[in-house]
Every structure is written in structure tokens, then in C-alpha cells.
Amino acid sequence: MxxxxxxxxxxxxxxxxxxxxxxxxxxxxxxxxxxxxxxxxxxxxxxxxxxxxxxxxxxxxxxxxxxxxxxxxxxxxxxxxxxxxxxxxxxxxxxxxxxxxxxxxxxxxxxxxxxxxxxxxxxxxxxxxxxxxxxxxFDLKFTGNYPTLIVEHTDQPGVLANLTRLLSEASVNIGYMDVDRKARQGHAATVIETDGLIPKELLGKAKLLSHVRSIHYIDLNGGASE
Amino acid sequence: MRFSSLKELAVVCEKEGKSICDIMLEDQAAESGRSKEQEWEKMKAYYGIMKDAAAKGIVSEKTSRSGLTGGDAKRVHEYTRNPDASLEPFTGLAMAYALAVSEVNASMGRIVATPTAGSCGVIPGVFVSSQERFGWDDDHMVKGLFSAGAIGYIIANNSFISGAEGGCQAEIGSAIGMAAGALVELKGGTPAQAVHAVGLALKNTLGLICDPVGGLVEIPCIVRNGFGAVNALAAADMALAGVRSAIPTDEVIQVMLEVGSAMPDTHRETAMGGLAQTPTGKEIIRQLAKDRKKPAVSKKEDTK
Structure with a gap:
């Protein structure tokens, strides 16, 4: 639909x-x-x-x-x-x-x-x-209709598993994911759309994960910022 | 959602003994994860925006950003109140409010896309005039918006609601169908009658092209909103009188898809054909381009 x-x-x-x-x-x-x-x-x-x-x-x-x-x-x-x-x-x-x-x-x-x-x-x-x-x-697709996490990281095994584990532990359901990388073992980025809001402490923990370079959280439905 | 076609929607309504509005509200809350009350309040706020735009536009003489349009809602409102007018005054009011909201849109005022900004006048035109005529409260009108939304949801997912994809039939046509079906339910008609009203209305706009002059949501979009409101009233009356859409409405929606897909690009919001490319349409575009060369804020043009 x-x-x-x-x-x-x-x-x-x-x-x-x-x-x-x-x-x-x-x-x-x-x-x-x-x-x-x-x-x-x-x-x-x-x-x-x-x-x-x-x-x-x-x-x-x-x-x-x-x-x-x-x-x-x-x-x-x-x-x-x-x-x-x-x-x-x-x-x-x-x-x-x-x-x-x-x-x-x-x-x-x-x-x-x-x-x-x-x-x-x-x-x-x-x-x-x-x-x-x-x-x-990075060629990443998302709609902005859902709380969205954009993670830039190094293309290494386990990065996505660590990220999704954090979301799973916070009972946040993933509705959609997209991944792109510039080179094997090089600079990569992942976008995750979730059904529920992502708690602040989760963002803090995600930033500390190994191989994670930066994390952006976008929630357009949270109203405009001043 | 428990429905993906109007037939399925009518079946769910009948089985549960509920209105289209009830089903839409329940399914919306399930989809969003928010409460029915929260979704109701959001829709009620939208109705407030529609009423404000109607009230503002009907007295305004403000021209659009381009300067091409403005003031027609006021003209139509004043004329249709006099005894010489061919339309009965409340029908004239529906037309005037529809023009009003579309003019507010063109002058960068606040509106609700129903289903798009180009077709934002039809539903408020029908709803606000009917509310005044029949003395309904805002909550009754909010019910109607959920019904209209259910109808639009089905049209959008089975065909289209944007002029760039399916021509004006997809925007104004969808808005008329949504307004007509919702009005039937607001007046006590059955879900089946509402579905017939949608089919009757859509059949009347099949093939309508999207040919805005200069690509702007003004000519002919604004007047089409005015006519659209009147057509929605007519379709609702037909359905309430017992007229049925001989071709089932879901099949009419498929025809909209077929016709829109076959429409050349020139007739799908590109301003490359239709009214946009008439001698006068082209002259207006030339004039607009000339005005644009002297912008208020410094802008760099065309670096590849």
C-alpha cells in the first residue's frame, strides 16, 4: 500500500x-x-x-x-x-x-x-x-513518516547486530531498514525506521558501539522544533 | 486496514453494523498505535483549519503569489445570494467556500490537503456549507472527514490522487468522490449508498486532464474546486434518491487508473499541454518568467 x-x-x-x-x-x-x-x-x-x-x-x-x-x-x-x-x-x-x-x-x-x-x-x-x-x-531511502535512525559506521561484521540488539532490548520494532557502503570494510551507512519512539539513552548507547561513526535521529511527527 | 476496496469496506460495515467513519477510526487507531481519541482530535483540528480557510477566503480580495488569481470566492458568494442566481443559495455557498479555500491555498495561506493542495477546496466547500445549512456540530463533520478519508484511501491505493500521476481526475475527481460519499453518510444514508455516490461522482470526472498554466495551482485548479463542490452535492443527492452506479465503484476506480496511465505526460501537471499551452496560457507563462528574473533575494541560476 x-x-x-x-x-x-x-x-x-x-x-x-x-x-x-x-x-x-x-x-x-x-x-x-x-x-x-x-x-x-x-x-x-x-x-x-x-x-x-x-x-x-x-x-x-x-x-x-x-x-x-x-x-x-x-x-x-x-x-x-x-x-x-x-x-x-x-x-x-x-x-x-x-x-x-x-x-x-x-x-x-x-x-x-x-x-x-x-x-x-x-x-x-x-x-x-x-x-x-x-x-x-550514501544511497539510502526513507520516508520521514516514522522515527528514523541514520547511522554512519565502518563496514564491519556485527555492527548491525549490535544496533538491532539495542532496539530489541528497548522493545522498539523495526519497520524498515536500508544499508549502503562506499567500499567493502569502508565507510557505510544504515537507516532504520521504527514503529515507536527511540529513547534518548538508547541513542547514547548506540553512539558508543564499536565502528559507529555518527548517529542521527529524525522524528518529523514529534512536531516542529523552535 | 481491514479493507482495500469499497466493496470490502461496505461488507465490513454491514457485518459489524457500523458506519464507514467507525471502521476508518478503529483501523486508523490500530495502524498508528495511537488512541481513537487522539486521532479524533487530530482530525478535528484539521476541520478547524478548513473552516478558518473558508471564512477567510470568502471575504478576501488578496491575490495569489503570482498575481494571477484571487477575489472570485467573494464575487461568487455575493452573486449567488441574490434571487437572480440560478443556484440555490446554499449550493452557491458550497461553490463559494470551495473557491475560497483554493484561493487561500494559492496565496500561501493555511489549508488541509484533501487529498492534495490542488484539490483542497472541494471537501471544505461541501462540509462547511452543509454544516451551516443543516446545523450540524463539529463532531458530526469530523465523522464525515473519516468517511471521506476511507474513500480516498481506497482510491489512492488502487489508482492515484496526484495530477502528476493521473491527471486532474485523480485530484479533483477523487475529492468529489470523497465529499459525495461522506455527505451521503452525514445525511443518514447507508454505506452502500455512499459507495454509489462515489461511483456516480467519479464517472463524471473520468478523463479530466491536469493542465495548470505555468505549473501553478491556480488556473484552472481553483474554478475546478468550485465546480467540484457542486458536483459532489449532486452526486450525494442522486445516491440518496436511490440512483445506483451501474458500474460498481471499484471498477470505476480501475477505469481512472487505466485512463490516467494512458494520459500523455503533456496532460499530467507538466504545463506542457492543455490550457497551459493555449496562446493566452503561453503568454501568461512568458509574463511570469519575466517577473521572476527580478527576485527579491539574490539567487544564482542554472549551474549544472
């Missing part, structure tokens, strides 16, 4: 004009903010396909910026997000690309803040639903 529940049909509550070009873009911005785990100072956004052609008319630039600021899809400050970003010291740049993308509504976000940086590519697939397809150079 592509659509899982009643609120993927009635909803989201959002600022117009387009569920795919506006609401979906806010959510993609929020995922990127979640990956950086701090206030972005510099943001570069590249629009592909239909977004490249119509981002201005749909306010997609305002919507992504709102997401980077941590706003929700129905925040009435979305139309003023560029001014708000400027006031808070965030530089946002937009580019369009004519390189063909996998989906008509694709965008890429690069963020930095001091020595932290991240990159992600995602698609807005309709009705305000999104699909992330790339994180920091």
Missing part, C-alpha cells in the same frame, strides 16, 4: 499552494536540519525537474527554508521564511539544475555550520509525502 493511513489522505495541514512543491519541501528541509543537528549557517539548495521550473511560483524556496528553520508544514511564517533566515544569520542559496533526476520533484540540500556539514537528496512524491534518496553520499 502506497498510502498507509487516513492522514496521508486528509492532511497534512499546510501552507499552500502545492502539497508536493510546498509541504513536501518543508519536510525535506526539516530532514536536512535533523541531519545537521544544529542551526544551519549556510545552506545551498539545488532544484531539479519540475521544481527547477516552478519553484518560485510555488514558494518552494520559502518552504525549504522554513524546513531548515524547523517550521512545520502549516506554520504561517513560511511566506516570510527567507527574511527570518536572514535575521537569524542563515545564508540560503538556490540553484537550478537541468541534470535529469529520478523523480520530477527532486531537490538537494547542502548544509554547514562551523565544522559540521551534511548533504541530502530527496523527492516530494505527492500529497505532502516525501522520500529521501541520498544522505551524505
Amino acid at each position: 502506497r498510502f498507509k493511513d487516513v492522514f496521508s489522505i486528509i492532511g497534512p495541514g499546510m501552507i499552500g499552494p502545492s502539497s508536493s512543491h510546498t509541504a513536501g519541501a518543508v519536510l525535506l528541509g526539516r530532514v536536512a536540519r535533523g541531519l545537521l543537528e544544529t542551526e544551519p549557517i549556510e545552506a545551498e539548495i539545488i532544484f531539479y525537474g519540475s521544481l527547477a521550473a516552478t519553484y518560485s511560483g510555488h514558494g518552494t524556496d520559502l518552504a525549504v527554508t522554513a524546513g531548515l528553520l524547523g517550521f512545520d508544514t502549516d506554520d504561517e511564517r513560511i511566506p516570510e521564511s527567507l527574511e527570518i533566515a536572514e535575521l537569524s544569520g542563515m545564508t540560503v542559496g538556490f540553484q537550478t539544475s537541468s541534470v535529469p533526476a529520478v523523480h520530477p520533484n527532486t531537490l538537494q540540500i547542502k548544509l554547514s555550520s562551523g565544522n559540521r556539514g551534511c548533504q541530502m537528496t530527496g523527492c516530494s512524491i505527492g500529497g505532502g509525502n516525501i522520500e529521501v534518496i541520498e544522505v551524505n553520499g
Whole structure:
């Protein structure tokens, strides 16, 4: 089933004009903010396909910026997000690309803040639903509909077993997983979508696991951050 | 969910002696792991957003971000209240509210995607006008939103609800079917009658293309929301009068899938055909592109 529940049909509550070009873009911005785990100072956004052609008319630039600021899809400050970003010291740049993308509504976000940086590519697939397809150079897919753990680690035996054991001990059910690596025994990344919220202490324990390089936790349903 | 087709939904309703709303609410709570009360409150908040948008849009003269549209809801509301109007006033109100919510959407106001932002006017148009007409309370309307959601869930998973995939029939068509079926249930009709209303409504929008001028959710999206609300009222009345969809509604949904899949790309939200490519449509696009060259914030263009 592509659509899982009643609120993927009635909803989201959002600022117009387009569920795919506006609401979906806010959510993609929020995922990127979640990956950086701090206030972005510099943001570069590249629009592909239909977004490249119509981002201005749909306010997609305002919507992504709102997401980077941590706003929700129905925040009435979305139309003023560029001014708000400027006031808070965030530089946002937009580019369009004519390189063909996998989906008509694709965008890429690069963020930095001091020595932290991240990159992600995602698609807005309709009705305000999104699909992330790339994180920091890894081909990882997830929807943002569930609490999501993104773990960067070294490609070594037992890393996933240790991670899933921690989740199992906390009675957190895994609904979906995706793994990618840059090279055998090299840099790898795993995304895990869970049914229940992931307790903070579990994240702390996971960070200490051997071969784990970094852990990001994204929960878009937990409401917008301030 | 215990249902994946409208037929299955009607069977579950009949077997358990429950409404479409009851079944949707129970299955939603089971799927999300939250309580029925929590899901009810979330839907009720959404209804609040719909009412606010309807009230705001019907008096607004604000133009959209592009400047292409705005103020039609107010015009229609004022005209349909006078005795010369062909529509009965509450039908005119449904149309005006539908236009109102769609205009709020186009001007970056707050709405609820039902099922998409492009089709966000139909359900509030039907619901808010019917609530005023029949004196229903908000909880009654929330029931209707769960029924509409169940119908949309089935359409979305068996066919589509986005114009980019299946044309306007998938957006406005689905919204009309959802509103019509829900209204039947709100007025005391049976689940079977509600399902017939969906089929009757969908048959009337099969083949409708998605051809927005400049790719913007404005022309012709906004007026199609207005017409959509009126069609939903008509379909609900037909079904309540005892008219049946001779072709079962699940089969009509399959036709929407067949027709949408056969639609050329030019007619699926790309603005490469239909109204978008008429001489006037192209002129509007040219004008918009010209305006876009002088943005308020510095932007770099087209680096590959």
C-alpha cells in the first residue's frame, strides 16, 4: 500500500499552494536540519525537474527554508521564511539544475555550520509525502513518516547486530531498514525506521558501539522544533 | 486496514453494523498505535483549519503569489445570494467556500490537503456549507472527514490522487468522490449508498486532464474546486434518491487508473499541454518568467 493511513489522505495541514512543491519541501528541509543537528549557517539548495521550473511560483524556496528553520508544514511564517533566515544569520542559496533526476520533484540540500556539514537528496512524491534518496553520499531511502535512525559506521561484521540488539532490548520494532557502503570494510551507512519512539539513552548507547561513526535521529511527527 | 476496496469496506460495515467513519477510526487507531481519541482530535483540528480557510477566503480580495488569481470566492458568494442566481443559495455557498479555500491555498495561506493542495477546496466547500445549512456540530463533520478519508484511501491505493500521476481526475475527481460519499453518510444514508455516490461522482470526472498554466495551482485548479463542490452535492443527492452506479465503484476506480496511465505526460501537471499551452496560457507563462528574473533575494541560476 502506497498510502498507509487516513492522514496521508486528509492532511497534512499546510501552507499552500502545492502539497508536493510546498509541504513536501518543508519536510525535506526539516530532514536536512535533523541531519545537521544544529542551526544551519549556510545552506545551498539545488532544484531539479519540475521544481527547477516552478519553484518560485510555488514558494518552494520559502518552504525549504522554513524546513531548515524547523517550521512545520502549516506554520504561517513560511511566506516570510527567507527574511527570518536572514535575521537569524542563515545564508540560503538556490540553484537550478537541468541534470535529469529520478523523480520530477527532486531537490538537494547542502548544509554547514562551523565544522559540521551534511548533504541530502530527496523527492516530494505527492500529497505532502516525501522520500529521501541520498544522505551524505550514501544511497539510502526513507520516508520521514516514522522515527528514523541514520547511522554512519565502518563496514564491519556485527555492527548491525549490535544496533538491532539495542532496539530489541528497548522493545522498539523495526519497520524498515536500508544499508549502503562506499567500499567493502569502508565507510557505510544504515537507516532504520521504527514503529515507536527511540529513547534518548538508547541513542547514547548506540553512539558508543564499536565502528559507529555518527548517529542521527529524525522524528518529523514529534512536531516542529523552535 | 481491514479493507482495500469499497466493496470490502461496505461488507465490513454491514457485518459489524457500523458506519464507514467507525471502521476508518478503529483501523486508523490500530495502524498508528495511537488512541481513537487522539486521532479524533487530530482530525478535528484539521476541520478547524478548513473552516478558518473558508471564512477567510470568502471575504478576501488578496491575490495569489503570482498575481494571477484571487477575489472570485467573494464575487461568487455575493452573486449567488441574490434571487437572480440560478443556484440555490446554499449550493452557491458550497461553490463559494470551495473557491475560497483554493484561493487561500494559492496565496500561501493555511489549508488541509484533501487529498492534495490542488484539490483542497472541494471537501471544505461541501462540509462547511452543509454544516451551516443543516446545523450540524463539529463532531458530526469530523465523522464525515473519516468517511471521506476511507474513500480516498481506497482510491489512492488502487489508482492515484496526484495530477502528476493521473491527471486532474485523480485530484479533483477523487475529492468529489470523497465529499459525495461522506455527505451521503452525514445525511443518514447507508454505506452502500455512499459507495454509489462515489461511483456516480467519479464517472463524471473520468478523463479530466491536469493542465495548470505555468505549473501553478491556480488556473484552472481553483474554478475546478468550485465546480467540484457542486458536483459532489449532486452526486450525494442522486445516491440518496436511490440512483445506483451501474458500474460498481471499484471498477470505476480501475477505469481512472487505466485512463490516467494512458494520459500523455503533456496532460499530467507538466504545463506542457492543455490550457497551459493555449496562446493566452503561453503568454501568461512568458509574463511570469519575466517577473521572476527580478527576485527579491539574490539567487544564482542554472549551474549544472
